[in-house]
Amino acid sequence: MSGRRKARADQTPDSHLFPTRHYDLVKEMVAATVVVGLLTVVLAALFSSPDRKALTMANWAEAAPADVVATAAAELAGTSTSAAYGAPYNKNDPGQKLGPLPLQRAGGVGLKLDSAADLVIAPLSTRTGDAPLTAALATWKGASETQQTTWAGSYSDALAAAPDGDPAKVATGDYGPVPVLSSSFLTLAASGSLEGLLTSGTTFYASDQTRPLLLLADGAYLEDQARADHLGGDQWGMMNETGNYPGQPWMWLYTFWYQVKPFSTSGNADALVWGVMAVLTVAFIFIPFIPGVRSLPRHLRVHRLIWRQ
Amino acid sequence: MTTSKAPSGSNWTAATRERLSHVVPPGQLLPDRQPAYMRSWIYVFGVACLAALFYVIASGVVLAVMGAAWWHSSSVGHFVNSTHLWSVELFFMFMVMHLWAKFFMAAWRGRRALTWITGGVAFIGSIGTAFTGYLSQSNFDSQWISTQAKDGVNSVGVGPEFNVLNTGQMLLLHISVLPLLIGLLVGLHIILVRRHGVVPPFDAVAPGESR
């Protein structure tokens, strides 16, 4: 493309000045509706749709009890993902930045959560008739924050060091009430009432699953199950679906960045990928105004197949 | 008489009617003729995409009427959910093919930039709408997608306003606000196509004109 051509205004003639032929748009629409309708029904009948059941806390407790215990301890220690997340749940991390911009923190703590208190202590506190638990809760609530963190942190480390993370094989140490709290938490999860306590604990109608989902995501079980189906972030998971179903192929570029450096090794990966995709999306939408890109179709000459006369 | 010859500046209704009548050239809203240079199967993907959207909405309405959990326990419900899934897959397939075609034709030429822009924004908006749909499945997929996506949303500071873990919020967005926005964008996009007509070939010369 010469500079001269770039400076010239778009000289595309008015399409209404050209010779025309008869065409039936409504017939075309009806035909498309019938064909697409048939395709839809046939595909639905042949292939159905995936519906992998939601994991329940009871599922988690049964399949990975050590993980539940370890997660409870981590919540109490303030080392779980949600506890150390930062905005919008708390202020315990500065959060991700896009270059110099601390966007995550700027969003504010709008979904306040105290992981230890809200995800573990509050549901446990609803249990009655369990004397050891009641005593453990009293000990916990009466201790200083530093003492609580020391107990829970030590117990978390001990669990990690135990064979298979098995609470029964943990080395002896000073863990305060944390072992009782954690094992009671496992019992609570296994009972099937934990989700309810976390969503509708203070309200009759529950439509917000923030707390049980954060708890579930703090454990390893959810991710293990997802990774088995190639749904992990570094497995191009954003494009995939459970089972053998097609997923979201249109997410290919969004998920691509997570597979390569510097994004794959960056603590700011999410913000960086958003930034890159925001720029690319704006560029895509404004292609008509981008010199070079807007002239590409002419040179690619696929149009010669479309307009063959 | 429902109209008068009053100066349009003083009558808002007349002025609006006057304005609206020029949005699309006379006879071009539903013409029964089209430019002779349109002679390729490549032009069917837009209308196919629109047809798929009808089924997305229709199946979505049935799912909404029967309730969010219906499809988990009813085989008819599961089938309707399957038509919703496959019409969405077809919607995206045809939309992307329509995008490819329009790119290769540089269909933004001839003052059609806004047509491209509305289509592009509708594409991005559709991805967002589908995303809230995935979050509304109330199954394992929703659990995983929400807990993953929250990191992306939170990282740029919009987590409090758009809480992907809040199923109530996501479902309501999916069945009301977002489809309305997509519908508006698609409507605008189609009106623009009818307004400007389908783009002529590169270097085409209209009869009687010279380059």
Add this chain to the structure above:
Amino acid sequence: MISAGGLLSGHAHFLHWGVVQISLANLIVILVMVAVFVLALVLPFPGNHDAEVTPSGDTDDHV
């Protein structure tokens, strides 16, 4: 819960090329799209209605 059993409920198959991983199902969708697109480009559009083509007389609808 109605079982989602069916042709596609089995374990997924994945293909790998270096950093790229794609499910067979997604790959098939993309290949079908490309194939249909190419067919749309090369298949002749029906109708030999050149006799019907009339020069446009509309000059007052330019917007």
